Amino acid sequence: MNSRIVAPAPDVKEYEHLSEKERMLAGYPYKPFDAELTRDRLHVRRLIRQYNSSEIDEEDKRQELLKSILHPSCKDKKVFIEPNFRVDYGYNIVVGNNLQMNFDCVILDCARVTIGDNCLMAPGVHIYAATHPLEAQYRKDDENYYELAKPVTIGNNCWLGGHCTIVPGVVIGDNVVVGAGSVVTKDVPSNVVVAGNPAKIIRYLEGAVLPESN
Secondary structure (H helix, E strand, O other): OOOOOOOOOOOHHHOOOOOHHHHHHHOOOEOOOOHHHHHHHHHHHHHHHHHHOOOOOOHHHHHHHHHHHOOHHHOOOOEEEOOOEEEOOOOOEEEOOOEEEOOOEEEEOOOOEEEOOOOEEOOOOEEEOEEOOOOHHHOOOOOOOOEEEOOEEEOOOOEEOOOOEEOOOOEEOOOOEEOOOOEEOOOEOOOEEEEOOOOEEEEEOOOOOOOOOO
16 A cells, blocks of 8 residues: 655744744644633623624624624625624634625634635635644644644635535635535646546636646
């Protein structure tokens, strides 16, 4: 059997001068139960609870809460998100104008999650920038435990179907449609429809770069 040994954690000398938050955002191993990160998560959970418990006619209240939940650059953007909505930190989520997210969407934004203009997300879309090491020894509840984060980027004019999942480190181009229930594990070029688990291109749209034929 041809197997490959997964490399251990990077040398701590590369990042020992960084705070746990800085390590998280830089993609280094980090301790998620650090006091600063724990405080940040608890803070946004309080805001999210207010958001999810708001009345259906309290749109102004929801918009004010979103300004405190999302990255500061989003405060003047047109954003509509149906409760329930879940995030890890909120401040790592950068969205474009005219974002519409349906019920029960989740964004685990341990790294930056960037979403372009005019994007639609159906119910139950999950976007994960959070991940764990493959080596089991680093997932045990001891002093060696750490977590990892990889940024996710979604282009302009994308439509993500219900209950699809975007995994850490994925980049999705512009004008992409992701079929319902899909799991996107690799980068997706612009102007295509992808579907399945793992998601694969099932249709090329106008403007797509077609694969070269042999």
